[in-house]
Amino acid sequence: MFKRLLPRRRVIDQVIRSLSNEHSGDSKKNSGVSYKDALGDELLNAVDSVVDDLHVKDAVAKKAAKNSLITKLMSYERETFHEATAAQMQEMLNDKRVLALLNSVAADAGKAGAASITGARIRHERRALLLLRREVFYQALQSGMKSSEARSIAEKAVAEAHEKLTSERKSKIDQQKTAEKEYEKKEVEKTEREQKLYDYALHMAEKMLFHDEILGDGTETRKSVGPDPNAPSLLKGTKRLGIFKSMEDLREKSLGFWSDWNLRAAKIFNQSLGPENSFEEQIEWTKGGKQWPYPIDNEFMIGPEAEVPFYDHIFLERHLPGLGIPKDGPIAHFMELVCVGLSKNPYMTVTKKNGTSSMVRKLLQ
Structure with missing residues (x-):
């Protein structure tokens, strides 16, 4: 909000300054407020009396003290003025009519700047054409032509050169605009191709990743696919093959190598991460022999x-x-x-x- 109001505040200051300069007629003279007008005669007399009491015989110290006091009083008056006018300035900035006036002033200032730039360019071209006509006229006179012929040749030559350069400049500007449009078109096509690739990657990632994760804002989840109860089961056949006659002799067997392997991998992984809390840390200390086990046993690790x-x-x-x-x-x-x-x-x-x-x-x- 402050960034939007700051330019408007500057425009207000410029308008007030311009209006005050128009009424005064001398902008340099009234550009700043005199400390005599800001402080008043009574306060200045009090400052003089205080300085006279402090430095009776030292004129340099008296002048320095007076300037220091006046500077501090002026800064205080300035702060008081800003605090007193802050609410009115904010109310003025919130007024729609004032905002419309400021916008119109800013628009007029922009148009005046553009018009001044265009006028300066036209004046520069006219001055250059005049100098060129003089140079061609002088060269024609040096070659032995009459003044009338030299003047007509200078007019025609400069006009033809100006027309040719204007057409060439216009064609170059048109070519540059065409090239810029083609470049923008290529960039748009390139962006569209890249966007297609990004959309394809997002679509495939949505299918391949996060199957059980919550999607969107947490209100919708993926549809779970359950088994079909009407599908025939391969494990519930009525006809038996007779391969296993007695089920009592069959026992489940598993290789201890893989279970030990998994436990070892889990142990290494947990050691790399470290203990999660003080309890796990004390457990590790107990296993390492750094801490007595609970409950406390006085014969712990007593040996033979x-x-x-x-x-x-x-x-x-x-x-x-x-x-x-x-x-x-x-x-x-x-x-x-x-x-x-x-x-x-x-x-x-x-x-x-x-x-x-x-x-x-x-x-x-």
């Missing part, structure tokens, strides 16, 4: 220790007689304390616990 009973970790005193430890005394008491400490250690295997007992026995020897 899963086959060792718990009492082998607790009752370690039964191995002391085999190590040659006495039944009484400080050594026996110390070894009992060692066995109690090892039985409470959940991080050591049974083999390491027995090896620790043997190591302590060797240190006590």
